[in-house]
Amino acid sequence: xxxxxxxxxxxxxxxxxxxxxxxxxxxxxxxxxxxxxxxxxxxxxxxxxxxxxxxxxxxxxxxxxxxxxxxxxxxxxxxxxxxxxxxxxxxxxxxxxxxxxxxxxxxxxxxxxxxxxxxxxxxxxxxxxxxxxxxxxxxxxxxxxxxxxxxxxxxxxxxxxxxxxxxxxxxxxxxxxxxxxxxxxxxxxxxxxxxxxxxxxxxxxxxxxxxxxxxxxxxxxxxxxxxxxxxxxxxxxxxxxxxxxxxxxxxxxxxxxxxxxxxxxxxxxxxxxxxxxxxxxxxxxxxxxxxxxxxxxxxxxxxxxxxxxxxxxxxxxxxxxxxxxxxxxxxxxxxxx
Amino acid sequence: xxxxxxxxxxxxxxxxxxxxxxxxxxxxxxxxxxxxxxxxxxxxxxxxxxxxxxxxxxxxxxxxxxxxxxxxxxxxxxxxxxxxxxxxxxxxxxxxxxxxxxxxxxxxxxxxxxxxxxxxxxxxxxxxxxxxxxxxxxxxxxxxxxxxxxxxxxxxxxxxxxxxxxxxxxxxxxxxxxxxxxxxxxxxxxxxxxxxxxxxxxxxxxxxxxxxxxxxxxxxxxxxxxxxxxxxxxxxxxxxxxxxxxxxxxxxxxxxxxxxxxxxxxxxxxxxxxxxxxxxxxxxxxxxxxxxxxxxxxxxxxxxxxxxxxxxxxxxxxxxxxxxxxxxxxxxxxxxx
Numbered sequence: 001x002x003x004x005x006x007x008x009x010x011x012x013x014x015x016x017x018x019x020x021x022x023x024x025x026x027x028x029x030x031x032x033x034x035x036x037x038x039x040x041x042x043x044x045x046x047x048x049x050x051x052x053x054x055x056x057x058x059x060x061x062x063x064x065x066x067x068x069x070x071x072x073x074x075x076x077x078x079x080x081x082x083x084x085x086x087x088x089x090x091x092x093x094x095x096x097x098x099x100x101x102x103x104x105x106x107x108x109x110x111x112x113x114x115x116x117x118x119x120x121x122x123x124x125x126x127x128x129x130x131x132x133x134x135x136x137x138x139x140x141x142x143x144x145x146x147x148x149x150x151x152x153x154x155x156x157x158x159x160x161x162x163x164x165x166x167x168x169x170x171x172x173x174x175x176x177x178x179x180x181x182x183x184x185x186x187x188x189x190x191x192x193x194x195x196x197x198x199x200x201x202x203x204x205x206x207x208x209x210x211x212x213x214x215x216x217x218x219x220x221x222x223x224x225x226x227x228x229x230x231x232x233x234x235x236x237x238x239x240x241x242x243x244x245x246x247x248x249x250x251x252x253x254x255x256x257x258x259x260x261x262x263x264x265x266x267x268x269x270x271x272x273x274x275x276x277x278x279x280x281x282x283x284x285x286x287x288x289x290x291x292x293x294x295x296x297x298x299x300x301x302x303x304x305x306x307x308x309x310x311x312x313x314x315x316x317x318x319x320x321x322x323x324x325x326x327x328x329x330x331x332x333x334x335x336x337x
Numbered sequence: 338x339x340x341x342x343x344x345x346x347x348x349x350x351x352x353x354x355x356x357x358x359x360x361x362x363x364x365x366x367x368x369x370x371x372x373x374x375x376x377x378x379x380x381x382x383x384x385x386x387x388x389x390x391x392x393x394x395x396x397x398x399x400x401x402x403x404x405x406x407x408x409x410x411x412x413x414x415x416x417x418x419x420x421x422x423x424x425x426x427x428x429x430x431x432x433x434x435x436x437x438x439x440x441x442x443x444x445x446x447x448x449x450x451x452x453x454x455x456x457x458x459x460x461x462x463x464x465x466x467x468x469x470x471x472x473x474x475x476x477x478x479x480x481x482x483x484x485x486x487x488x489x490x491x492x493x494x495x496x497x498x499x500x501x502x503x504x505x506x507x508x509x510x511x512x513x514x515x516x517x518x519x520x521x522x523x524x525x526x527x528x529x530x531x532x533x534x535x536x537x538x539x540x541x542x543x544x545x546x547x548x549x550x551x552x553x554x555x556x557x558x559x560x561x562x563x564x565x566x567x568x569x570x571x572x573x574x575x576x577x578x579x580x581x582x583x584x585x586x587x588x589x590x591x592x593x594x595x596x597x598x599x600x601x602x603x604x605x606x607x608x609x610x611x612x613x614x615x616x617x618x619x620x621x622x623x624x625x626x627x628x629x630x631x632x633x634x635x636x637x638x639x640x641x642x643x644x645x646x647x648x649x650x651x652x653x654x655x656x657x658x659x660x661x662x663x664x665x666x667x668x669x670x671x672x673x674x
Contacts (some may be wrong), residue, residue, distance in 0.1 A: 105518070133582045143517055146525040180480055180567040181442070188483040188564045211571025215579035227525045228565055230517040232572050234548025239573050242552035243580065243608075245470045250604035257604035263597025267587035271580075 004312035007095040010039035011082035012102020021047040023304025039082040072105030087114035097311030101299040111292035124287035134217030142229035153194040160221035173220035176209030200332035282307035341649035344432040347376030348419035349439020358384040360641025376419040409442030424451040434648030438636040448629035461624035471554030480567035487531040497558035510557035513546030537669035618643035
């Protein structure tokens, strides 16, 4: 099998281009792949130094940059921006995946409109593998699409199923639709209609999942509209931070507690590593013609390296080929691809 | 001012009637109010014993019970159930508030359809005061209504504003609408349309809030559809539990960490007390003709006592009168009450 070819947007992110390019260097040492470093050639060269492997690290010059605060749609007009050029590499089949720490909305725009959707998918979606005490649960979509229709939620479910099966190695993933009650018929109009469609599919569909199932390990894939998924994801991050800060404040009030916290630190760090899914390789836009990995804007070299690993895994596991098969196999007859 | 008269559904909840009746006894000792203990007379009397204050604790017999697993709408047919009778007391203006640890859906049904909405409110909503490092943020609605319209979200905002101002004591509460981006125009159709309405109101409307704002203390009131609010609330609870369990597992791996956890315990308990908003007095359905307080099914006597306190506070603070005024003062002209 060919080496994965990953396009990296070197100009996007709070620490671009330094940390991005350093992440490419780390990835290139650790994994067998070809990286296209897209961005301002001179700045990238300055960070790479002279002794880098020119076969495995190839600079693709792009003079323009999409700013973190710019309206996402700008990227489609900025055709000389690193992000646009990286997207072009995917569209023209010159690369197998894209990694960017840049303007999230702009990265999504490139994935959805420049790279474009895989056949059978109308709307690519973002799936995250959220941690729980028993393993991971894929929540999809967490922000690529709002005002979805039932057929979109069905497609998200099949994308999520394929993610859980091929990437997380879960056999026969248990799929649920996020609702506000266990029984069929609970939820809003979108959920009730999507439920019918999912039930007719050949997915291992367990019915409604509730908010409490997201972190409980009771489902492997939970499907929702991107609006709902996004607010849950961001609320979760903020709850985590609020809890830590509130505990810190309580701990500060007592010397014993301070000592206790010190003794617990290694255990807490282990936990943090497990929980920090975003730093741990970014989150993928799936169902596009090639996977697009979005990392935190504040991604450092290690996070970029992990995101590159994730992008290449999708390629090496033939994710899109599997997804195309699953769309054919699992869709209910009336929406057969 | 008259004493608050609170109807308590003594037959609803995992530990009914024992814990519920004991909660009434606690409340009656601590607060100056009249309690209507609704349920099976004999069982309630057995728990009360002989020496209770018959002026302040009055039993209202109701022979039937709405089960925790029953379809919520059953309650409207079970006219001799404790929950229905308690609701009747509110509708007939014989009581000023209701507390129930019973079937949540059935409690909501009673609040919405038997007690009914306050004039100017089309859909009563559930507001929760979620903790954050700086104080509390009211998230509303968290499950009473799905498929809302913009005018409903406007009403939720005014209810939430009144809650924050009159009950939490926050002057000029900062109101936001939950969306997936900061700028106007971000979000789904409902959010975009509601934004316009909220902007025209006289609320202290700050614009879009994001998921991360829920636990950050950046807003005092965040408005959302009940579907979205419910999944966030339940996901938050489950995330909290998952985090504790995952930390526990890490701690178990190391003796030092175990000692550390022991030393930190009092601080952690203080934190838990702050965070446990549900145990701390239940969550109110607001915008009904009288407030209805829903507690966890597993509420114990102390939780019931706190919920009774909350119910009487709404009465003592003239919550509904203030809400009626605010509806008049804050609504934009085109939807003036």
